[in-house]
Amino acid sequence: MEKKLFFFDIDGTLTDRRTGQVVPSAKRTLELLEENGHFVSIATGRAHYKCRSLLTELGLENMVCSGGMGVVIKNELVKNTPLDRDEALAVIHQAEEKGIGVLVALDDSEKVYAKNDLFREQVGPRQEPTEYFIDPTFNIDEAEAIFKFYLAVPKEQDHLIPEPVNFSKLRFVPEYTMCQHDNKKQGIFDVLAYFDRPREDVVVFGDDVNDLVMFDKSWTSIAMGNAVDVLKAQADYVTDRNVDDGIYHACRKFGWI
Known part of the structure; x- marks a missing residue:
């Protein structure tokens, strides 16, 4: 199985916007992806300090944060760039x-x-x-x-x-x-450089207009079924709504789990 680098938006993608809770099938999918040897990360505009508890809740060690200018790999903050x-x-x-x-x-x-x-x-x-x-x-x-x-x-x-x-x-x-900062794509580029991996190995999941910046034609971009129309139009694939196990279904469809 080809190993990928996955980046997941939080609100409306990993979590149910009505409750703020992580969708159970999404959490299980992240576990299955890691068990299969994929790199799994959240990608958020939130500051690093705001996301540490969620990272622990998800059982993950990696994230792009601070609007793309923060990068955590294996629980180590390797980058957190201030504004110009x-x-x-x-x-x-x-x-x-x-x-x-x-x-x-x-x-x-x-x-x-x-x-x-x-x-x-x-x-x-x-x-x-x-x-x-x-x-x-x-x-x-x-x-x-x-x-x-x-x-x-x-x-x-x-x-x-x-x-x-x-x-x-x-x-x-x-x-x-x-x-x-508001450039989650830059954080993805930084992770690719860290591991010396090509862009085509990237998979991103999102649901809202702030995820447009990380929907790039050089990798696989997946919109949730509950995503805004403008994001769906830029996606390579539109899966089911996040609360209807959309992340799980997409990863099964492409053979990543």
Whole structure:
């Protein structure tokens, strides 16, 4: 059997969006793939620290994370690249000049820093676990690295901050936007380079528009039956819905398990 390198999106692919729980047949399929000697990894935009518990739950040792700029192989974080510092500082200062609240993540953790509490005054707290450090003496220009930052820009004011060149503005809630890496394909390239494997050995599974970046014609791309139409249109194969054992059925069809 030809050994492949598998990369799975999380929400809507491995997990049921209604419950947030891993689909049982998906977890069993990952186990069968590893038993057959394939490389198995999750591929997510989430920060490294947010995914460690899921990696343990799945029984896996590999992941592409942090929007493609983080790579874990055999439970070792081999890469976690911060944002382009100069561009990040330029965007942050632009936001500050427009009176927009900013929170900055300086490392791989739930800690965020700011010189004032303007962000929470404008849009409220972040909608995820967060440890706030508000210090009037905080100077972002002294930061050695910036991993991501949050802007108190409601959806209707998104035009106030132009799209960055070297990273992305992402919006998961209407109240604020997040600036971070969004290139899961780069993480896949890094794994291929690590193992010196060709692109045609890759198989990716996804369901949403943020997975478009890792659907590449040089490898096999599989969309879940519950995927958005634009992703299905780019897929080499569309399997059943994830809650209808779509991952298991696809892997059986192609003879990977």
